[in-house]
Amino acid sequence: MDSGDRDGFGGTGNSDEVGDLHVESMHNFRDVAGPGYMTPDGAMARGVLFRANVVAPSDADAEKLRALGLRRIVDLRRPEEVEKAPDHEVAGADYVHVDVLGTSDSAATVVGFDESATPADARRELRRLNRSFVVEPEFRARLRGAFEAIAESPGPVVFHCTVGKDRTGFTAAVLQLLAGMSHEDILADYLLTNERARDWAADLEAHFRERVPERADTLVELLQARPEYITDALDAIDAEYGSARAYLVDGLGMAPEAVDTLRARLVPGAG
Template structure:
């Protein structure tokens, strides 16, 4: 039997936007949490999402104050080696390789179309690549059973992290337009870090590379629609994908819903 969620997890104050971890967010959204189809709310202070976890000292203090128990790093091994997470006191760090891409993977490209095709492959992998499905299943199992609160992240916190958040919000019963808006919010939240990376591109590679690499730096409706279309074609819907694609049994899915939804 999986542990039931703790109803004593305090509802935290609103998270400020952190300069050093600019895509840190509560999966539940802000305020009272995202509404669900049955009149509930997604419970805040349970699951957090983020981009690269290298906070400065001030932001480290805020992150420590969240009381995180587990941090799931969804990046590739080479990404972790190049930019390891900063240790968060009290949190167990776990590496779960969900593959994905980095902007550096597109350095040899000469057209935006090449970068876009690479990103589309990432979203197809969420649905079709067995190792990626296994990694996603492991993350969701741990989110369902390990001590709360927990955080998951990748490099920009937009694709691998974004897909996990889509699955969680779907399980909670959040309406699709809200899930989509939350997914696209990464473009707004990562504006500062994306601007820094764009300056590095211009300085190191030349201004002509900005449009070539832009598809790697953002999320789009098209990326999400591609993944959801592959899910529909292969598993009928996200419920089928979670059950048959990721192999998650009912007790895990029920435990996640119980943790996610506040009546």
């Protein structure tokens, strides 16, 4: 068994294909390891963890997902989001639902129902949300289930929310930090959402400007990945816990052995 298949967590076996994968019907589907991001212990393994927006591929893209050997889909959305746009089944993959937000109001909810909200309000709420994932016990308790579902999967995992930006972006950032990626590289990867979602966001913006022009600027702001959203979260992890491992173990209550095994899967060259 090569390092890419450690504990049954390997991907397709062709890292070039994994790294170049595009799933046109899921605009924000991508490998958490990117092209094989470098860490102090070597490159991250591709084909292990994937991030996405809603898992609703076309028939052709469903075959691409099947070929990746996915074994688990971890859905981070609220029940009403799931009901409105349920995930498609992917052959060979089980489904785990973890409601990360619970009864807490997300930025989209707060701003979406406040007709007086401004773009600045949207940015402020999104900063608050991402920091809350670190500092608020209620969020940490729910996130534990998400990270445990990822760690306990028997093979490659895709985790996602609706847009693949905030809940998904935070989860990906923690995993990348655990692997040893720098804050700069994590930020650059986080901002790729704006590139991946450009056409999708443009279509929504046109819809907003036609239907609710007085609120369009604020609603469009909710679609953006801003640097401060993820850097606030990373800074909070550093300040509160000192490392991603300590955040997962001390903050979320995960078993140290599970976290160390997860890191070994992410970076096969780690000692």
